[in-house]
Amino acid sequence: MLSIIYPYRNRNLQGVKRSLDSLRSQTKPTFEVFFIDYGSSPETAFQVKELCAKYSFINYRYAFNQHQPWNKSRALNSVIKTLVSGYCFVADVDIIFHPEFIQKAIQLQDLNKSTYFQVGFLSEGDEVTQNHFTTGDYRKSTREATGLSMFPVRVLQDLRGFDEFYHFWGAEDTDMHVRIENAGYEVKFYDKEILLLHQWHPSYRREERKTLTRELQINGIVQLNHQHLQWAIQKNTTATNREEWGVVTSKEDFEFLDQLKTDQCIDNEKRKIDDLLYGQFPSFKNRAVKIEIKKSLYQRSLKYKLKRILRKKVPEYYTLKEVNDLVLLHLISFYRTRPYIYMVDDNLDSLTLSIKL
Template sequence: MISIIYPYRNRDIQRVKNSLESLQFQTNKVFEVHFVNYGSNENYTHQIENLLKGFSFVNYTYLYTKKQPWNKSKAINSVLKNLETGYFFVADIDMIFHSTFIDKALELSKNNEAWYFQVGFLSEEESKTSKKFEDYTIKFKSNKEATGLTMCSVKSAKAIRGFDEFYHFWGSEDSDFHVRLKNSGCNVNYFNEKLLMLHQWHKIYRHKESESLTADLQVSGIVQLNSCYLKQTIQNKKTIVNGNDWGETQTKQQFEKLVAHSNKQNKLISNGCAEIDYFLFQELPNLKPGIYSFQIRAKQQNTSLKTTLKSVLKNKKTQCYSLKTINDKLLFHIVNFYRNNPYNYNVSKDLKSITFVIEKP
């Protein structure tokens, strides 16, 4: 049995439909699909749930992480931890599968090794067409440096506690998984004898990163942080990562409790540099058990000539961080120190405040 895991959040429904339809026409039906909705918004969730009703081989899970950054590793691990036997394959909603993919995957799984696959990339124009797999015109092919789309035995993956949940947003979690599999003694092979997958075109998500604050959670420099973390994994020859709670995400009850708390009371924090630094380095680490809600807003600036002259003469002008800088600093702290806590993080639609709610055990 091949268990195919689709991590998903707020992506084009048509690409999902194309991918699942290609699985519907597999010559071998010995597979199942686990579709993980990692906290998509209400609009995408409604659309995807309606779409999945048409595919009987899909097992669907919604995770209450819509007020947390994207974490592909946690999405995958939430399924992997509960699988018992066999092989799993990490899919991508952009993939169109050759009709013999499952046949080949089952054949390769007999030697108890991990495999990842070459992919043919389609142009934007070609992705809008509907053809037989063999009739698509391929723009270019991936090489063995592209480490996503991995198939591995459940036993081998569980032995190293799955994908490292440190990685947030984009970058390096697939390469990290390969490194640790090899360190544990598992062979990782690259399959390019026959093209079995096509990649539907989309804009590169990393290129959508903004230098300004956005309501859609982003953080500048995360790819570089992930890269540095991967280097340490390689140098330290890591195998096992995560804690015993790997694969777990906050429950519906925890999510709703955090929302209710934030609606009742928030501690207000200004964007003054000293106040933010104190919050990050002293207040947060020393919180006692409980639920805490914080709202960060920019200080109201008094622009009167009298006040400005007084500040200059007394040299007491308060140094402030921009909300974008605060966003990046706080998200970095969450990724590094609080990623396993129940928490909600929200940038207001008017981009004038950040609300952070956290439960400390």
Template sequence: MKLSIIYPYRNRDILRVQKSLKSLQSQTNKNFEVYFVNYGSDAIYTNQIESLLKNFEFVKYSYLYTLFQPWNKSKAINSVLKNLETGCFFVADIDMIFHSTFIEKALRLSKTNEAWYFQVGFLGEGESKTSKKFEDYNIKFKSNKGATGLTLCPVKAAKRIRGFDEFYHFWGGEDTDFHIRLKNSGCIVKYFDEELLMLHQWHEIYRNRESANLTANLQISGIVQFNHYYLEQTARDKKAVVNNDVWGETQSKEQFEKLVEYSNTTSKKISSSCVKIDYFLFHELPNLKPGIYNFKITADQKNISLKATLKNVLKKSKYSYYSLKDINDKLLFHLITFYRNNPYYYRVSKDLKSITFVINKL
């Protein structure tokens, strides 16, 4: 039996990827294959990663056309999982450094109805910049049972519940959700801490990058907390199967290019007045007929004038206004909840004064 290893990737530095793949290159058991999924990285990272991966013959590479969409680890994993037929797969992390016997021991653990996740040794920032033998690294601390990433799972068991839940965007919850639903479907989930088989290279905690202000990098304020609340409901409802029949699919190259082309055409302008944004989200958008639509949302100048602010406070203004940050969060929440299976393009301008949104309503 061959072990399939899935690496979800987006916009991460090349050196840590190289270190991770080199640790696989020196495995005592070579009976594995790597599926490296580039989830719409920027061109500079894509060029570097594609050049690097040529040095590793065991890697099968795919690029998903999700450049102008938020990160979705679940879809990246599912894009590979849905096409696997038999055996087991392992969800890797490009920060991992593997012990030389990892593949050998993972294959021994592989069983029809058992999934495993592993204890990890975390390296400090300085130690992560060094290159040593696995045994020579100084470990800062070890993970516990609460860290549920890095899962070894039978393909059939994962397909039975339609893989990872694609509702989860950005960060937080999808790994634990997967374990909960595996257990609900009758699969046994076990924790391996008999010995340390993986080390984690240091990086900044992603949620620390969250900003209260609008940024060109796609964000939603409070998304981590929302994802964890969603996870609590999954556990409460004893959910097993998620997603719909098109799970594991993303927009094609042709669809992506069409969206980019439409983003440069004349758009329908929408101001930031609350009533107009609410009308767009709750009436216009859900009632669009099939086709491609281009919208541009800008901050109404009245919204930022002192006179308008005073009118709003005194309730003499006909309209009140959302900030572009508020609109960004509302619109992105709508997209990931209701329209994530539609091809779409979402971009905040570099000057942070407008949002361009193109959707192919199916």
């Protein structure tokens, strides 16, 4: 039995349907699918759950992480941690499976080996059909594309899954391969034939912006992720994560945090933000807090602007974008296993964090 894991959030449903239909056409149906919706909007979650219900081989799960940054590692780990044995394949919702993919994948299974597959990239405007597997009219992935991999479950569990430090985009798949090899196992690239096609779509990786947006972002996060990968390579890292890994936000915790009343409201003065992150947070134990951060009214005042022009002493302030990046980086570094809700106001003039510690 092969367990296929789809990590998902707010993606095009037509592409998802085509991917699932290609699994329905497998010549060897000895597989199961775990479809992990990592916090899609309520409307999209309803639609994708209805779609998944049409396939008898799918186990749909919803994680209430919609007001947290995307974390592919945790989405995958929430399934990996619960698997009893066997092998799992990390899928992508844009992938079309060759009818014999499951049969070939099972033939490649080895308890001491992980296998990742070469992919054919379809072009914009291509009609998605199984004929592409025979025509070969596509660009092929290289060894550097490590995302579509089959693993022995025991190996992943021994290494405590994918490293959950990686948020947003980048490097978690390669990191997993590196740590598997560091632990003494093999990782093989299967390029004898194309068994997977990638449907074309506009890039889902949002361009990094220097200003605050409602969509959660951290400046330089891709570079930070790749630096973390380099550290894993240099230090021969094997197991990662804390003991509490693969835990997603429950409905109960989400509803509790969503109804929490504000404990404190502070502005963006530097000393206040620094005290919040480095002074107060370590003392928030066994409790839930809700904090609102707004742009200082004094910072907007004529008096403040005049004092700055006259070079008189005035408080120092972070921009709200800087506060956003500091808070998010703090969360993913030290509190990523805790239930939390983090939101940027519609008007981009305040930030709200609710967290259960």
